[in-house]
Amino acid sequence: MVVFLVVLVVILALLGAVHWYVWRRLVRDLTAPGGAARRIGTGAAVLLPLLSVAALVSGRAGAPFAVEQVLAWPGFLWLAVLLYVTLALVVTEPLRPLLRRLLARRGPVAVAEAPANAVSVPAPVSAGAAEGTAEARAAEGAVEAPASAPDPVPDLSRRLFVNRIVSGTAVAVAVGTVGQGTYGVLRGPRLKRVTVPLAKLPRRAHGYRIAVVSDIHLGPILGRAHTQRIVDTINAAQPDLVAVVGDLVDGSVADLGPAAEPLAHLKARDGAFFVTGNHEYFSGADAWVDHVRELGLHPLRNARVEIGAGFDLAGVDDVAGEREGQGPDFGRALGDRDRSRTAVLLAHQPVVIDDAVRHGVDLQLSGHTHGGQLWPGNFIAELANPTVAGLERYGDTQLYVSRGAGAWGPPVRVGAPSDITVVELASRQA
Numbered sequence: 357m358v359v360f361l362v363v364l365v366v367i368l369a370l371l372g373a374v375h376w377y378v379w380r381r382l383v384r385d386l387t388a389p390g391g392a393a394r395r396i397g398t399g400a401a402v403l404l405p406l407l408s409v410a411a412l413v414s415g416r417a418g419a420p421f422a423v424e425q426v427l428a429w430p431g432f433l434w435l436a437v438l439l440y441v442t443l444a445l446v447v448t449e450p451l452r453p454l455l456r457r458l459l460a461r462r463g464p465v466a467v468a469e470a471p472a473n474a475v476s477v478p479a480p481v482s483a484g485a486a487e488g489t490a491e492a493r494a495a496e497g498a499v500e501a502p503a504s505a506p507d508p509v510p511d512l513s514r515r516l517f518v519n520r521i522v523s524g525t526a527v528a529v530a531v532g533t534v535g536q537g538t539y540g541v542l543r544g545p546r547l548k549r550v551t552v553p554l555a556k557l558p559r560r561a562h563g564y565r566i567a568v569v570s571d572i573h574l575g576p577i578l579g580r581a582h583t584q585r586i587v588d589t590i591n592a593a594q595p596d597l598v599a600v601v602g603d604l605v606d607g608s609v610a611d612l613g614p615a616a617e618p619l620a621h622l623k624a625r626d627g628a629f630f631v632t633g634n635h636e637y638f639s640g641a642d643a644w645v646d647h648v649r650e651l652g653l654h655p656l657r658n659a660r661v662e663i664g665a666g667f668d669l670a671g672v673d674d675v676a677g678e679r680e681g682q683g684p685d686f687g688r689a690l691g692d693r694d695r696s697r698t699a700v701l702l703a704h705q706p707v708v709i710d711d712a713v714r715h716g717v718d719l720q721l722s723g724h725t726h727g728g729q730l731w732p733g734n735f736i737a738e739l740a741n742p743t744v745a746g747l748e749r750y751g752d753t754q755l756y757v758s759r760g761a762g763a764w765g766p767p768v769r770v771g772a773p774s775d776i777t778v779v780e781l782a783s784r785q786a
Contacts, residue, residue, distance in 0.1 A: 374442055375405050381445050382527065385519045404438075407431040412765070416638070421576065421611040428576040436534045436766035439730060444526035455518045537730070537768035541578075544585035545569075545761040545774035547593055550747060552754055553782040554718050556698045558666035562786035567595035567624065568777045570704070570723020571760025573635070575606035577767045579615040586761050586776065587618045593778050597626040597663070600653065601723045602633020602674055602704030606764065609643045620651040626663055628653045633704040633724065634676035635764070641677065656702060658685040660693060667698035667781075670717075674704045684708055690715040700781075706741045706757050713753045720755045721779065727759035727772030734772060745772070 383397030411431025414424045557564075567590045574583060590598060600619075605612050622628045630653040632641050645655045654661070656671025663669050670693075672684035686708075690699065701717045705724045712720045727745040728734025737744045743757045759775050 371405060374438065375401055378438065378441055378445065381519075381523055382441075386516070386523060404430070404434045408435050408438075415576075415607060421607065424576040424607075432577070432766040433534065433538070433768070436537065436730060436768040437530055440530035440533045440770075441527060444529045445523065448522045448526055451522055452518055455522070456514050459514045459518070533770055534766075534768055537770040540769050540773055541763045541767045542582075544582070545589065545776045547589055548775045548777045549780065550756065550777055551780045551782050552719055552747065552756065553784055554667075554698050554754075555752075555784055556696065556718060557781055557783040557785075558698075559783050559785040561663075561665040561667055561698070561781055562783035564665050564667075564781045565593070565595045565597075566700070566721070566779045566781070567593055567598045568601060568721050568723075568756070568758050568779055569598070569761050570601040570758045571603040571633070571726055571762055571764070572600075573603055573606055573760075573762035573764050574612050574615045578762050579612075580618065582762065583615055583618040587621055589776055591621070591623045593776075595624050595778055596665070597669070598622050598624045598628035599702050599721055600628065600630045600648075601702050601721055601758070602631055603635045603723060603760070603762075603764075604630070604633070604648070605639050605644060606635055607639055609640065609647045612639075613647060616647065616651065619648065619653060622652070626665075629661075629669065629671060629702060630655045631671040631702045631704060632657070632674045632677060634674050637674065637676040637680060641673075641680070641682070656689075657682075658688040660689050667700055667718075668693055669700050669702070671702040672708065675708065684711065686711045686715050690717065698781075706743050706755060709742050709750050709753065709755050712755075713751045717753050719779075719781075720753060721758075722755065723758045723760050725757055725759070726764065726769075729763060729769055729772050730766065731771030 379398065379401040383394060383401060387394040387397060407427060408431045411424075411427040414427055419427075569586060569590065572578070572583065572586060604616065619628070630645075630648050632645065632655075636644050645657065649655055656669070658672050660668055660670040670689040672686060672689050673682050675683055677683040684703065690701070693699065695716045699715075699717045699719075701712050701720045703712065703720055703722055706720075706722045709720060722743075725737045725741050725744045726733075728737045734744055741757075742748075742750070743755050745757050745759050747754060747756045749755075756777070756779060758777050759772050761774050761776055763769055763774070
């Protein structure tokens with residue numbers, strides 16, 4: 357409990373510092389004290405982080421699903437915008453003094469000037485009109501003084517001018533990045549194809565295709581239409597088997613059951629299989645296992661089935677289930693099998709790869725990492741996972757990690773596009 361409180365305080369302090377920095381650069385440095393723009397900007401700097409916190413905790417706090425949906429879009433999108441606005445502002449900090457120095461060196465704007473000894477030519481004016489006027493004084497032979505040079509940046513100090521240019525550019529880059537990343541998620545995942553050669557795979561299983569989909573994350577933002585896009589993409593690939601490797605949902609069956617219903621239309625010769633992810637244990641794992649079974653998927657809860665093509669398919673519960681007395685049990689799933697047969701394991705988190713190696717698994721299919729989802733999140737994901745995305749080998753075991761088909765939190769992906777992967781098994785005997 358103490359550790360949790362310390363981490364919470366650190367996170368809140370960091371968020372507070374980041375918001376203060378963004379407020380300073382986008383509100384204080386660009387607006388007049390006491391003005392309407394300053395008041396509106398300061399209000400947004402207070403409201404937006406509150407919406408983000410509310411979006412993060414509303415589901416766990418038991419808020420009505422309709423309230424979660426209202427909070428989710430502004431709250432989660434702001435987190436993504438905040439990330440990239442902060443990065444853009446930090447990167448452009450060195451430009452501010454540089455641009456101010458460049459402007460200072462420009463000096464006054466050049467204007468056309470008459471020679472110093474030039475005498476103006478009197479304009480013909482009437483005697484009455486000339487008296488007391490500037491024209492009359494010029495007509496008396498006064499020497500014209502050069503015109504004073506205007507400020508090179510009219511009506512703005514150099515500092516304010518530079519701040520507006522740099523901050524405006526940072527905001528434009530951040531909003532454009534988040535907009536493109538949001539479009540990528542809402543458009544739906546793209547299909548990838550990967551060939552995995554397996555030494556023990558029988559010749560008759562050569563070319564066997566498994567559609568791997570993970571981290572769909574149905575919730576207050578991604579709903580039934582998202583599921584339908586995924587089902588359509590998988591069915592168009594005509595796989596032999598579908599593997600749903602966890603984190604299907606962020607919410608209860610009561611709220612999200614209808615959003616998952618298109619999964620009943622998945623088509624594959626050997627069926628569709630499901631294993632739990634950590635988010636299922638935040639959402640009622642047992643209820644979701646029952647529900648996906650009703651939709652026609654086959655849950656593999658520390659269990660194994662023999663696939664007719666000639667290999668074993670096993671699945672283990674996610675490690676998050678250990679808090680509920682469940683979790684992965686490799687002995688149950690793989691302990692008594694014939695090790696001369698190829699074994700393919702479905703496990704949500706890549707971190708169980710060491711157990712897979714010890715139990716002679718040939719190929720582990722995982723998700724969980726989202727490929728980092730929001731760059732530079734991939735560097736953080738690398739600290740916690742043996743593989744963040746793609747295919748790697750660990751001893752005699754190969755691990756394939758999908759970037760996932762959805763998104764958690766902000767419906768945004770940057771540098772880690774969503775995917776569904778068709779893994780084609782290749783026999784070395786073919």
